[in-house]
Amino acid sequence: MKTLSFLLIAAALLAGCASSKSGDVYSRDQARREQTIRMGIVESVRPVTMEGTKSAVGPMAGAAVGGIAGSTLGHGQGSAVTAVIGAVAGGLAGAAIEEGVTRRQALEITVKLDNGQFLAIVQEGDAAEFRPGDRVRLLSTGGETRVTR
Structure with a gap:
């Protein structure tokens, strides 16, 4: 016992x-850092498991x-x-x-950027949050990228 x-x-x-590794949660270290923003369209969303x-x-x-x-x-x-x-x-x-x-449930979000390049980003989130055809922003800093609306 x-x-x-x-x-x-x-x-x-x-x-x-x-x-949490969702697109809506920032660590203290990520605050006030410059981020590069790219725009694109969601091509596909697939549920995955993050170890x-x-x-x-x-x-x-x-x-x-x-x-x-x-x-x-x-x-x-x-x-x-x-x-x-x-x-x-x-x-x-x-x-x-x-x-x-x-262990967490996550999403693999494939995005076609405006320049024609394809990227896949894995992050926590709700499958209803992103749908193919949605216009999204990709925010990148320090080797990490997140998908947001």
Whole structure:
């Protein structure tokens, strides 16, 4: 029961680390930066899945929880062995939980620019937000591009 509680707490903490990559959300670092604007027409919109983050937070939290849980089993050297096994299993579980919790549904938006060039941008968003034939703006800065109306 304690292990399950720890895993749920770890999952909740990881969920708080998730960030949005929609066209309407800017990070603090992106504020007040010059952006290049290009205009175009949406050619197609396709739902895709954006993989979750794979940082050290999930495995570390899982290893800590698993190690603590494992150390409560056995006595003496057996306790140390189960702590190591618990830490390894917890680290793997923590990594999987982090990736799953931060995975997002997104859109692949293909745009034909006014100059005839085609670009595809992946960002979070609602499929009803963009439709083929819509006139859109592509805002680019620092190697990142977002599609907006």
